[in-house]
Amino acid sequence: MKSESVGQFEQLVLTAILSLRDDAYGVSIHSKVADLAKPKNVSLGAVYVTLDRLEDKGYLASWLSDPTPERGGRAKRFYRLEALGERALRDSAVTAKRVWQEVGRARGWLKSCWLLS
Amino acid sequence: MIEKGVGIFIPPACREEVLGDLRERNDGAQLFLYDALRTVPFVILSRVRRTTDSVVLLMEAFCCYVSFFTAAWVLQPSMTATREGLLRLAIPGAIALVVLMIADAYADPRKKSLLRPVLAVALAFACVFAVHAGRPLLPGPTLAAGSGMSILFLLVLRMLFPPMADRPQQAQGPAFWQKQEIVAAGVLKATAAIAGILLVGSSVPDHLKAPVLGIVVAGIAIYLITRRT
Numbered sequence: 078m079k080s081e082s083v084g085q086f087e088q089l090v091l092t093a094i095l096s097l098r099d100d101a102y103g104v105s106i107h108s109k110v111a112d113l114a115k116p117k118n119v120s121l122g123a124v125y126v127t128l129d130r131l132e133d134k135g136y137l138a139s140w141l142s143d144p145t146p147e148r149g150g151r152a153k154r155f156y157r158l159e160a161l162g163e164r165a166l167r168d169s170a171v172t173a174k175r176v177w178q179e180v181g182r183a184r185g186w187l188k189s190c191w192l193l194s
Numbered sequence: 195m196i197e198k199g200v201g202i203f204i205p206p207a208c209r210e211e212v213l214g215d216l217r218e219r220n221d222g223a224q225l226f227l228y229d230a231l232r233t234v235p236f237v238i239l240s241r242v243r244r245t246t247d248s249v250v251l252l253m254e255a256f257c258c259y260v261s262f263f264t265a266a267w268v269l270q271p272s273m274t275a276t277r278e279g280l281l282r283l284a285i286p287g288a289i290a291l292v293v294l295m296i297a298d299a300y301a302d303p304r305k306k307s308l309l310r311p312v313l314a315v316a317l318a319f320a321c322v323f324a325v326h327a328g329r330p331l332l333p334g335p336t337l338a339a340g341s342g343m344s345i346l347f348l349l350v351l352r353m354l355f356p357p358m359a360d361r362p363q364q365a366q367g368p369a370f371w372q373k374q375e376i377v378a379a380g381v382l383k384a385t386a387a388i389a390g391i392l393l394v395g396s397s398v399p400d401h402l403k404a405p406v407l408g409i410v411v412a413g414i415a416i417y418l419i420t421r422r423t
Binding site: 102103104107120121122123125126129130133141144145147148149151152153154 | 213234235
């Protein structure tokens, strides 16, 4: 299946899940995304909405763990990146790299113009 | 106590993990409540989006409107002759569909029941009649006949296209991939475009209809040409 392009917030969530590995669940993903998105504030609700959307796209898989006492006997929903999600994240990273190279080139050109003048 | 109260508003499909996350993040009751107020509306909207198949919703809306229109046409023909009357005929169907969407979102996917579609439709029209009791929506006989026909149509549609929570899931891939809107995305866009053009067209004065139609046709042509190149 062809991977769709992912938005900036979706990239943050996918990156957070990738870096958290086996510990990617609601609270940990939210705090990782909040770190990555600084200085912007990120709400837990926005993270849930994005996780649902990414799961619908087939980028993530999720499962419930056993209940834990520190959560009042409630289970955690863990997330894992699927192959499609990894590909989408890689594609967006490649695009971002290309954009950044172009910005660097344009900056260099502007600098040379300024030096000549 | 507060946790139980908040739990009522969270759809059962994601109640466990959302309540657990809120509990883990917040020690005090006030913080828990504040965080829940900021989080739960997003969770509900996300669940509604996941459980609503827009193509099936469109079919349901069409069936409801045709039912109420037919009932009015037979029992109260004057209603079908005015714009206000035609708009009023859409209200009961709209209320029923909103209730159905919420009922689907709050359905527990772990508890499968053959009666669920029947109960959801019954609840939707109970709400329509409850609203009607407070403020009459349509003349009584028209509402009753239209509701009867709508219930039959909706039951048939829900047997053909069960709510997302009741659909069997594929071995590989989320249930979302079985949505009709994935299959018929083009149909949905075309329908929305035609409905939009007709709605705009109906409110344009007669002397402006020709230029507006020309602009719309030119816009569509430009869109199609630029999309292909």
